[in-house]
Amino acid sequence: MTRPLIVSDCDEVLMHMVVPFRAWLDELHGIHFDFSVGFVRALRHKDSGDPVERARVWSLLSAFFREEMHRQTPIAGAVEAMARLSERADVVIVTNIGPEMAAARAAQIHAHALPYEVIGNPGGTGKGPAVAKLIQERGAPLTFFIDDLASNHVSVAQDVPACWRLHMVGEPELAPHVETAIEAHARIDDWVQAERWIATRLDEYDAVLAASHA
Secondary structure, rough: OOOOOOEOOOOOOOOOOOOOOHHHHHHOOOOEEEOOHHHHHHHOOOOOHHHHHHHHHHHHHHHHHHHEEEEEEOOOHHHHHHHHHHOOOOOEEEEOOOOHHHHHHHHHHHHEEEEEOOEOOOOOOOOOHHHHHHHHHHOOOEEEEOOOHHHHHHHHHOOOOOOOEEOOOOOOOOOHOOOOOOOOOEEEEOHHHHHHHHHHHHHHHHHHHHHHOO
Protein backbone atom coordinates (compact mmCIF):
# COMPACT_ATOMS: atom_id res chain seq x y z
CA MET A 1 0.00 0.00 0.00
CA THR A 2 1.31 3.44 -0.91
CA ARG A 3 1.89 5.88 1.93
CA PRO A 4 0.91 9.54 2.33
CA LEU A 5 3.49 12.02 1.06
CA ILE A 6 4.96 15.16 2.64
CA VAL A 7 6.66 17.52 0.18
CA SER A 8 8.64 20.14 2.06
CA ASP A 9 10.66 23.17 1.12
CA CYS A 10 14.06 23.60 2.77
CA ASP A 11 14.88 27.28 3.44
CA GLU A 12 12.85 28.84 6.28
CA VAL A 13 10.92 25.57 6.68
CA LEU A 14 13.63 23.10 7.61
CA MET A 15 16.75 25.31 7.60
CA HIS A 16 17.45 28.94 8.46
CA MET A 17 18.57 30.86 5.39
CA VAL A 18 17.95 34.61 5.44
CA VAL A 19 19.65 35.21 8.81
CA PRO A 20 22.94 33.48 7.87
CA PHE A 21 22.72 35.08 4.42
CA ARG A 22 22.34 38.49 6.09
CA ALA A 23 25.36 37.82 8.33
CA TRP A 24 27.47 36.81 5.35
CA LEU A 25 26.44 39.90 3.36
CA ASP A 26 27.32 42.14 6.31
CA GLU A 27 30.64 40.49 7.13
CA LEU A 28 32.10 40.04 3.67
CA HIS A 29 30.26 42.35 1.30
CA GLY A 30 29.34 45.48 3.26
CA ILE A 31 25.67 44.97 2.47
CA HIS A 32 22.68 45.44 4.78
CA PHE A 33 19.67 43.13 4.41
CA ASP A 34 16.34 44.59 5.56
CA PHE A 35 13.64 41.92 6.07
CA SER A 36 10.82 44.47 6.11
CA VAL A 37 10.83 45.10 2.34
CA GLY A 38 10.69 42.92 -0.76
CA PHE A 39 13.71 40.70 -1.37
CA VAL A 40 15.15 42.53 -4.38
CA ARG A 41 14.85 45.93 -2.63
CA ALA A 42 16.05 44.59 0.72
CA LEU A 43 19.78 44.67 0.00
CA ARG A 44 21.60 48.02 0.29
CA HIS A 45 25.25 49.00 0.30
CA LYS A 46 26.14 50.01 3.86
CA ASP A 47 28.51 52.82 2.78
CA SER A 48 26.16 54.59 0.37
CA GLY A 49 22.69 53.30 1.23
CA ASP A 50 22.11 52.58 -2.44
CA PRO A 51 20.18 49.43 -3.36
CA VAL A 52 22.22 46.54 -4.66
CA GLU A 53 21.72 45.99 -8.38
CA ARG A 54 19.15 43.29 -9.12
CA ALA A 55 21.60 41.15 -11.10
CA ARG A 56 24.09 41.22 -8.23
CA VAL A 57 21.40 40.25 -5.72
CA TRP A 58 20.85 36.97 -7.55
CA SER A 59 24.59 36.54 -8.05
CA LEU A 60 25.17 36.89 -4.32
CA LEU A 61 22.38 34.45 -3.56
CA SER A 62 23.91 31.89 -5.91
CA ALA A 63 27.34 32.40 -4.35
CA PHE A 64 25.88 31.85 -0.88
CA PHE A 65 24.41 28.51 -1.88
CA ARG A 66 27.60 27.46 -3.66
CA GLU A 67 30.00 28.40 -0.87
CA GLU A 68 28.22 29.17 2.41
CA MET A 69 25.51 26.57 3.02
CA HIS A 70 27.52 25.41 6.04
CA ARG A 71 26.24 28.54 7.82
CA GLN A 72 22.68 27.21 7.77
CA THR A 73 21.19 25.39 10.76
CA PRO A 74 17.85 23.62 11.27
CA ILE A 75 14.69 25.47 12.24
CA ALA A 76 13.71 24.68 15.83
CA GLY A 77 11.81 21.40 16.04
CA ALA A 78 12.05 20.57 12.33
CA VAL A 79 14.35 17.55 12.65
CA GLU A 80 12.34 15.94 15.43
CA ALA A 81 8.95 16.63 13.84
CA MET A 82 10.02 15.27 10.47
CA ALA A 83 11.45 12.14 12.08
CA ARG A 84 8.11 11.40 13.72
CA LEU A 85 6.07 12.26 10.63
CA SER A 86 8.30 10.11 8.42
CA GLU A 87 7.08 7.08 10.37
CA ARG A 88 3.66 7.71 8.84
CA ALA A 89 4.45 9.31 5.48
CA ASP A 90 7.17 9.52 2.86
CA VAL A 91 9.11 12.79 2.94
CA VAL A 92 10.62 14.51 -0.09
CA ILE A 93 12.35 17.89 -0.01
CA VAL A 94 11.81 20.05 -3.09
CA THR A 95 14.02 23.11 -3.11
CA ASN A 96 14.33 25.85 -5.73
CA ILE A 97 18.09 25.63 -5.76
CA GLY A 98 18.43 24.15 -9.23
CA PRO A 99 19.28 20.59 -10.25
CA GLU A 100 22.98 21.40 -10.50
CA MET A 101 23.09 22.15 -6.75
CA ALA A 102 20.85 19.30 -5.63
CA ALA A 103 23.70 16.98 -4.62
CA ALA A 104 25.37 19.64 -2.46
CA ARG A 105 22.05 20.58 -0.89
CA ALA A 106 21.24 16.94 -0.18
CA ALA A 107 24.61 16.50 1.54
CA GLN A 108 23.95 19.61 3.63
CA ILE A 109 20.46 18.51 4.66
CA HIS A 110 21.45 14.92 5.36
CA ALA A 111 24.28 16.11 7.61
CA HIS A 112 21.63 17.72 9.85
CA ALA A 113 19.73 14.47 10.46
CA LEU A 114 17.19 15.06 7.71
CA PRO A 115 17.79 11.89 5.64
CA TYR A 116 15.18 12.46 2.95
CA GLU A 117 15.17 12.55 -0.84
CA VAL A 118 16.08 15.99 -2.18
CA ILE A 119 14.91 17.31 -5.55
CA GLY A 120 16.39 20.46 -7.04
CA ASN A 121 13.64 22.43 -8.73
CA PRO A 122 14.71 25.05 -11.31
CA GLY A 123 15.00 28.37 -9.48
CA GLY A 124 12.20 30.84 -10.11
CA THR A 125 9.69 28.22 -11.25
CA GLY A 126 6.63 27.10 -9.33
CA LYS A 127 6.67 23.75 -7.54
CA GLY A 128 3.29 22.55 -8.77
CA PRO A 129 4.68 20.41 -11.63
CA ALA A 130 7.27 18.79 -9.32
CA VAL A 131 4.63 17.95 -6.71
CA ALA A 132 2.23 16.61 -9.34
CA LYS A 133 5.00 14.38 -10.74
CA LEU A 134 5.84 13.01 -7.29
CA ILE A 135 2.20 12.19 -6.57
CA GLN A 136 1.84 10.42 -9.91
CA GLU A 137 5.08 8.46 -9.51
CA ARG A 138 4.33 7.34 -5.97
CA GLY A 139 0.58 7.01 -6.19
CA ALA A 140 0.31 8.98 -2.96
CA PRO A 141 -3.24 8.82 -1.58
CA LEU A 142 -2.73 11.93 0.56
CA THR A 143 -0.19 14.72 0.09
CA PHE A 144 1.01 17.69 2.14
CA PHE A 145 2.99 20.62 0.74
CA ILE A 146 4.96 22.92 3.06
CA ASP A 147 6.61 26.11 1.79
CA ASP A 148 7.36 29.69 2.83
CA LEU A 149 6.69 31.30 -0.57
CA ALA A 150 3.15 32.24 -1.60
CA SER A 151 4.02 31.79 -5.28
CA ASN A 152 4.72 28.10 -4.71
CA HIS A 153 1.35 27.66 -3.00
CA VAL A 154 -0.29 29.26 -6.05
CA SER A 155 1.53 26.81 -8.32
CA VAL A 156 0.65 23.74 -6.26
CA ALA A 157 -2.97 24.85 -5.85
CA GLN A 158 -3.26 25.10 -9.63
CA ASP A 159 -1.60 21.78 -10.47
CA VAL A 160 -2.72 19.58 -7.54
CA PRO A 161 -5.65 21.29 -5.78
CA ALA A 162 -6.36 18.23 -3.61
CA CYS A 163 -2.95 18.57 -1.91
CA TRP A 164 -3.01 19.97 1.64
CA ARG A 165 -0.98 23.20 1.63
CA LEU A 166 0.73 24.56 4.75
CA HIS A 167 2.34 28.00 4.66
CA MET A 168 5.28 28.10 7.07
CA VAL A 169 7.89 30.81 7.67
CA GLY A 170 10.06 29.26 10.35
CA GLU A 171 12.47 32.18 10.71
CA PRO A 172 11.08 34.33 13.59
CA GLU A 173 12.76 37.51 12.33
CA LEU A 174 11.24 37.12 8.87
CA ALA A 175 7.79 35.73 9.66
CA PRO A 176 6.15 39.05 10.75
CA HIS A 177 7.01 40.58 7.37
CA VAL A 178 5.50 37.80 5.24
CA GLU A 179 1.82 37.92 4.31
CA THR A 180 -0.09 34.66 4.57
CA ALA A 181 -0.53 32.81 1.29
CA ILE A 182 -4.25 32.82 0.54
CA GLU A 183 -3.91 29.57 -1.43
CA ALA A 184 -2.65 27.72 1.66
CA HIS A 185 -5.04 25.80 3.89
CA ALA A 186 -3.20 27.02 7.01
CA ARG A 187 -0.38 29.32 8.12
CA ILE A 188 1.73 27.90 10.95
CA ASP A 189 5.25 29.13 11.70
CA ASP A 190 6.43 26.66 14.34
CA TRP A 191 6.95 22.92 14.14
CA VAL A 192 5.06 21.96 17.31
CA GLN A 193 1.80 23.23 15.88
CA ALA A 194 2.66 22.27 12.30
CA GLU A 195 3.31 18.65 13.28
CA ARG A 196 0.02 18.58 15.19
CA TRP A 197 -1.85 19.98 12.16
CA ILE A 198 -0.35 17.39 9.79
CA ALA A 199 -0.86 14.55 12.27
CA THR A 200 -4.54 15.47 12.58
CA ARG A 201 -4.99 15.17 8.81
CA LEU A 202 -3.16 11.84 8.87
CA ASP A 203 -5.41 10.62 11.69
CA GLU A 204 -8.48 11.59 9.66
CA TYR A 205 -7.13 9.71 6.66
CA ASP A 206 -6.39 6.61 8.77
CA ALA A 207 -9.91 6.69 10.21
CA VAL A 208 -11.49 6.81 6.74
CA LEU A 209 -9.22 4.01 5.54
CA ALA A 210 -10.07 1.84 8.55
CA ALA A 211 -13.80 2.44 8.05
CA SER A 212 -13.57 1.43 4.39
CA HIS A 213 -12.06 -1.93 5.39
CA ALA A 214 -14.46 -2.59 8.26
